[in-house]
Amino acid sequence: MKIREITNAIAAYAPLQYQESYDNAGLLFGNADWEVTGVLLTLDATEAVISEAIERGCNLVVAHHPIVFGGLKKINGSNYVERVAIKAIKHDIAVYAAHTNLDNVRNGVSKMMARQLQLQDCRVLAPKRELLAKLYTFVPHAQAEKVQNALFAAGAGHIGNYSECSFNVEGTGGYKAGEGAKPYTGQVGQLHLEPETKLEVIFPLYLEPRVVQALLDSHPYEEVAYDVVKLGNAYNEVGSGLIGNLPEPMEELAFLQMVKQQFRTGCVRYTPLRGRPVQKVALCGGAGSFLLKKAISAGADAYISADFKYHEFFDAENQLVIADVGHFESEQFTVELFYHILTEKFRNFAPLKSTIRTNPVNYL
Structure with missing residues (x-):
């Protein structure tokens, strides 16, 4: 198995196109065509983790951060980033990161947090826009199903929990083939009217090359008429954070104690309690203060995230309870997510979970 097979499986789950503009997800060190000797999963690719990969015979480290x-302007070992780069390159260790792209898919980092609390009816808290497109095309009636199935196989036609979604309208197409043309039906130099089906399918914008190629490969016409239109719709499968409901309402302090236990943290920083039950919970892995207003407007009783600054706690304004569990603690289950992605895709392959706890924060 080559490294690209592993990284492609992760990218299929969390496309690199969904990472934030400031991010640097993808293959950071190494060659995608190297044969895989082993995969080590971690939250952070630290020096200790690279050493562990060497000791355990793994030439690919998959990290969240x-x-x-x-x-890097210089690589002389003056800081931990440069030392990791030197060690990884020296020992032919590839390093791949799935960061905000894994944060932004609905079944990503925040979903792993939601599982710890058994949240139900989860939805993306802040869906992203302008990530969808619609394809319009015109196909002879007899070939419409073939073309439609090819578009579905390329990834088109998914809306939420529904697949193979399309809209079809029957009509008549007309054309006159010019000199040198090889029309599917009709004669050169004569106007031809053909009963056609207009197909409309929606798809993630990053799949446009694949969807269009599937159209061209399956369509019977020499010249294929089609339009791709970028949509402004919110894409409810992609975005920041999640919001869902606890199975049963909980008293606030009991809820915070459960959060502390489930997230295995030495400290939960929280805002004043409101004296109201907690049932609707918003959450976001990592630094999530930017979603506080979204959590409030969505009617959350509590918001679990990390890295809140002192003055940002005031922004709760007694409308919900902020629970800051720590950055590492909110994302620690990402390793389990990597493991799930790879073992589901490759049933006879066993990636290794790092034994190194990379959290740089300690609690007294």
């Missing part, structure tokens, strides 16, 4: 965010 990119060890390199900006460009």
Whole structure:
């Protein structure tokens, strides 16, 4: 198995196109065509983790956080990032990161947090826009099903929990083939009217090359008429954070104690209690203060995230309870998510989970 097979499986689950503009997800070190000797899963690709990969015979480290965010002007070992780069390159260790792209898919990092609390009816808290497109095309009646199925196989036609979604309208197409043309039906130089089906399918914008190619490969016409229109719709499968409901309402302090236990944290920083039950819970892995207003407007009783600054706690304004569990603690279950993705895709392959706890924060 080659490294690209592993990274492609992760990218299919969390497309790199969904990472934020500041991020640096993807293959950071190594060659995608290397044969895989083993895969080590971790939250952070630290020096200790690279050493562990060497000791355990793994030449691919899959991490949540990119060890390199900006460009490296020098690699002389003056800081931990450069030392990781030197060690990884020296020992032919590839490093792949799935960061905000894994945060932004509905079944990503925040979903792993939601599982710890058994939240139900989860939805994306802040869906992203302008990530969808619609394809319109015109096909002879007899070939419409073939073309439609090819578009579905390329990834078109998914809306929420529904697949193979399309809209079909029957009509008549007309054309006159010119000199040198090889029309599917009709004669050169004569106007031809053909009973056609107009197909409309929706798809994620990043799949446009694949969807259009599937159309061209399956369509019987020499010249295929089609339009791709970028949509402004919110894409409810992609975005920041999640919001869902506890199975039963809980008293606030009991809820916070459960959060502390489930997230295995030495400290939960929280805002004043409101004296109201908690049932609707919003959450976001990592630094999530930017979603506080979204959590409030969505009617959340509590918002679980990390890295809130002192003055940001005031922004709760007694409308919900903020529970800051710590950055590492909110994302620690990402390793389990990586493991699930790879073992579901490759049933006879066993990636290894790092034994290194990379959290740089300690509690007294």
